[in-house]
């Protein structure tokens with residue numbers, strides 16, 4: 001491969017594609033399947049794409065198709081997808097003693113949206129260790145909780161670990177056959193799952209900065225969070241709360257009409273959190289009104305933080321677009337927030353990402369409306385879910401035609417890899433930007 | 446009024462608001478109504494807002510509520526809305542012998558998106574004369590066509606002139622009680638109406654340039670159309686054709702399943718043209734599939750050309766956003782088209798207009814979903830129709846609550862006045878922009 005002639009963006013996509021092909025082949029291993037279970041090539045590829053992109057949409061029932069070995073393989077693919085192909089491969093590279101070169105660091109840098117090269121290997125290690133630790137702790141807690149639901153210890157812990165991995169990687173797959181609906185009254189389980197989901201969706205840079213904040217023993221006052229972390233976290237919290245309020249209000253006369261306030265808060269909050277990217281659910285989303293389903297589609301389209309296990313246009317992109325509108329209306333030439341200024345090129349990038357994502361989804365919706373047997377609401381929901389690598393569905397997934405499956409695979413792929421990377425594929429290596437101002441950088445998409 | 450302390454943008458809005466109040470009061474004149482017909486204040490205001498913004502949504506039946514005198518008043522309001530409050534008032538100003546001062550020219554300049562002050566009065570005169578000429582010619586042709594539909598000459602010409610005015614101003618009101626459905630087999634009438642609609646929606650600057658092209662007897666080779674006219678016209682044609690193709694394909698298995706090709710072409714093309722801004726229809730739009738209704742909502746959201754009788758984000762805005770994405774993907778710093786370069790501030794403005802319009806519509810859709818008794822598709826269609834000053838409806842309009850009526854009035858108002866002007870309301874007079882490059886200017890929103 002003439003890697004020197006390929007741009008870093010193109011290499012990222014090649015790595016993801018390799019992971020997709022590798023995962024497809026792995027899932028086709030006959031002894032990963034239950035006796036009598038069948039998995040066609042397109043369905044294996046769909047499951048692989050869904051796992052690598054940590055989407056969780058599925059054309060087959062995971063629990064009826066895969067045996068324990070298959071589920072273990074699936075968990076490994078989820079790690080690959082959740083941690084990012086780049087982080088993981090770099091980590092493995094270091095582990096087996098190879099030196100990480102400039103080229104690989106560049107790849108990792110773009111994959112994690114980092115803008116300086118130093119400390120990236122260290123970063124990848126930390127991400128991996130912190131991530132696995134959270135999954136193990138989550139798995140143990142959920143395993144203990146599940147003891148009262150499942151007959152024996154091994155089944156309880158199998159379900160506990162799968163749920164923890166599915167939540168932390170924001171994959172949203174389930175082996176219960178009905179997501180988290182069996183635990184719709186178990187607020188402790190839901191709280192743990194929500195924390196794991198937020199951990200996976202809030203973004204690695206945020207987690208690393210919080211981690212650094214805690215290990216900085218002296219001079220806590222000297223430590224300051226970056227603009228990116230402040231903006232991302234604030235946006236994440238605001239979207240989650242507003243999302244929960246709208247989900248509640250849009251179903252005030254229907255789903256929530258006879259429910260107590262505690263029950264209502266948990267249903268609203270959980271589905272706002274899960275609409276970011278996770279795709280787990282404590283009720284069949286068909287229970288919500290069509291208006292709410294369209295609203296949740298919008299939340300899924302936005303997705304989670306950049307550099308996280310989530311998809312969509314990302315929360316930060318959305319925040320910058322809103323800020324740009326507000327500052328434009330005030331006649332101000334630049335966006336000032338948290339005593340920093342946003343770069344003009346980042347603002348343009350945000351608009352590009354949002355509008356490209358919107359057009360991509362709209363065109364997909366209209367095409368699938370022609371080719372698939374589903375209502376327009378089901379199609380809107382499915383497309384948003386794929387692009388947001390979310391995994392919630394109104395039930396269209398198993399009914400998709402082969403063409404529909406391929407289009408959804410492409411959407412999951414673009415949603416996970418990101419619009420900027422995908423657009424840059426069309427670009428050569430020596431491309432230049434014209435916008436250059438000496439301002440603080442922020443991560444987009 | 447301390448006009449010196451008000452920005453030109455604020456004055457434009459005040460003028461439009463005055464037209465709204467004036468029109469509301471005019472429509473409340475008792476002898477404009479049919480015997481026994483009632484018109485509440487909010488309904489009069491809704492009708493006035495719909496007429497001033499040339500939207501055509503109506504909470505009452507025009508033919509059952511207004512007598513001939515009322516319909517004549519409505520026609521006059523449509524002229525006010527269609528030609529633009531500014532052009533008309535400037536024209537009247539000149540007619541009654543007053544000199545047009547710098548301040549008024551500035552207003553007219555902003556209302557018509559013109560960027561130089563000279564020749565504006567001349568322009569307003571020409572617009573008025575050309576516009577009225579087209580309406581009269583259209584009215585006579587349609588009047589003759591309608592002779593075979595209506596018993597007597599005066600009724601035929603009343604319908605002919607009303608249809609011509611409704612089409613040319615892109616108002617979309619009807620006095621048939623069922624839009625153009627009575628003429629769904631009359632391709633000649635439909636062709637005339639489409640031409641009048643396109644005339645009203647293609648934009649005054651385009652019409653003026655074409656007019657100038659024709660009156661330039663010698664040196665036709667030296668005459669060159671501006672970048673704006675080229676881009677606007679190309680975009681208009683492309684969106685209309687693609688729109689017609691999608692409308693056809695989305696209903697291939699339903700509305701078009703048993704129709705001949707000539708019939709299908711006319712239905713597709715007419716509804717693509719009318720979705721720009723006119724809002725007239727040759728069939729009940731409920732006949733189309735929900736997917737097609739969502740697609741038409743998208744067309745209505747885009748609207749027609751800037752500086753025309755249409756609303757929405759405008760075709761040019763849409764085109765620039767698409768171009769920006771394509772050029773960004775290619776890694777190019779600036780947008781080059783027709784051997785000209787777009788200004789960076791115009792590109793930013795296009796993104797601002799599109800995203801602000803999208804958020805405005807989305808928020809309105811979710812709010813109306815809570816307050817109104819209609820399906821989500823009906824609400825999406827109604828909101829897009831109001832913002833695009835279109836007037837097509839799935840039937841929600843007469844069922845709107847008072848709150849719903851007020852929100853739709855606001856959307857029609859913003860759709861007609863334009864996002865840029867509305868956003869600028871929040872701005873003071875001495876606002877500055879930071880983006881300044883020596884490139885050719887283009888009109889946005």
Ligand SMILES: [K+]
Nearest residue numbers: 055171278390
């Ligand atoms: K997911």
Ligand SMILES: [K+]
Nearest residue numbers: 500616723835
């Ligand atoms: K209209």
